Amino acid sequence: MTVRVLKYKPDYDVVPHAIFWRPLRYFTLIFRDGEDGLDMFKGASFTIGNDIRFDLRVYRGHLNPKFTVTLYLPLEVTDEKVIADIIERVMKEMVIPMTAAAWKRGQPFEFGRLERQKADRLVEEEARTIVLKIAASQSNRIASMKLLRDEVPKFVELSVSDLEPSPTRRHEQLWQQIVRNVAGSHPTIFKVGLARKVRRGIEITDEGIAYLSSIGFLEASASNLAEAK
Structure with a gap:
């Protein structure tokens, strides 16, 4: 649907x-x-x-x-x-x-107080969609690794867990390692045709644009970013 x-x-x-x-x-x-x-x-x-x-x-x-x-x-x-x-x-x-x-609705609510779930942190499944959204937000549909690292914290508030040092990559935090895995070496979004690797980073495909349209990020009739704005 x-x-x-x-x-x-x-x-x-x-x-x-x-x-x-x-x-x-x-x-x-x-x-x-x-x-x-x-x-x-x-x-x-x-x-x-x-x-x-x-x-x-x-x-x-x-x-x-x-x-x-x-x-x-x-x-x-x-x-x-x-x-x-x-x-x-x-x-x-x-x-x-x-x-x-x-x-x-139905859960207790205290006016002036809102708590985030402790388990809420960036995982690869969500990061894959965020990476596509960032690429789709660019006029050329391309997102470099630097752009992704700059933009991901604007799409999801980084938790204490996200900011922990990566156990396998020096000088990186866990969320940065996840983004690198998704955009650099993780095959999922490339295998299913939602994005392709390019010299400057990743480029979202027409299939990726259609997917984002189907979840409300872009207009359902959008075939490119210009039409979606």
Whole structure:
């Protein structure tokens, strides 16, 4: 099932139901500035099939607005099981790690306090998608190793575990080793045709662009970055 990101403002009121410990740029390049009468926000609207509509928003007053985003559902969605199913579906279709969920509807919530899951850290599976997103964000679709090292910390907040020294590579932290493995020697994204190795780094392919479109990072009809902006 494809996640479709919308360029226009939805015509429904929304209620918050989950918080993910990832920045808005992690989820999509198609977002807008908005205001709901209470505060300014940056956000994006999505659909999955014909029955699921949701927003991802970051308000200026949110806890850790640099690295968290809140999932909003239409006001009329009130059934707790339906809400839980939608959250699970969104996380599956957008390839959001389970550890990225800092809060879900039904869990205790203390106003002014939000804790990140201790197990939430960068792993190779997530790093593969982040590497593709960074390449797709470039006008030439190419990401050098230096660019990846500069940009990955903007897509996911590095945890204490991420910052630990690599046991096998001197002068590198664990997250840097993971990024190097994914972009340099890890075969997965190359074997399945999502990216190719080039002299300057890695280049995302048309297949990679289509994959990112299917999880809402780009427009579903995007065939290149220019069309996705």
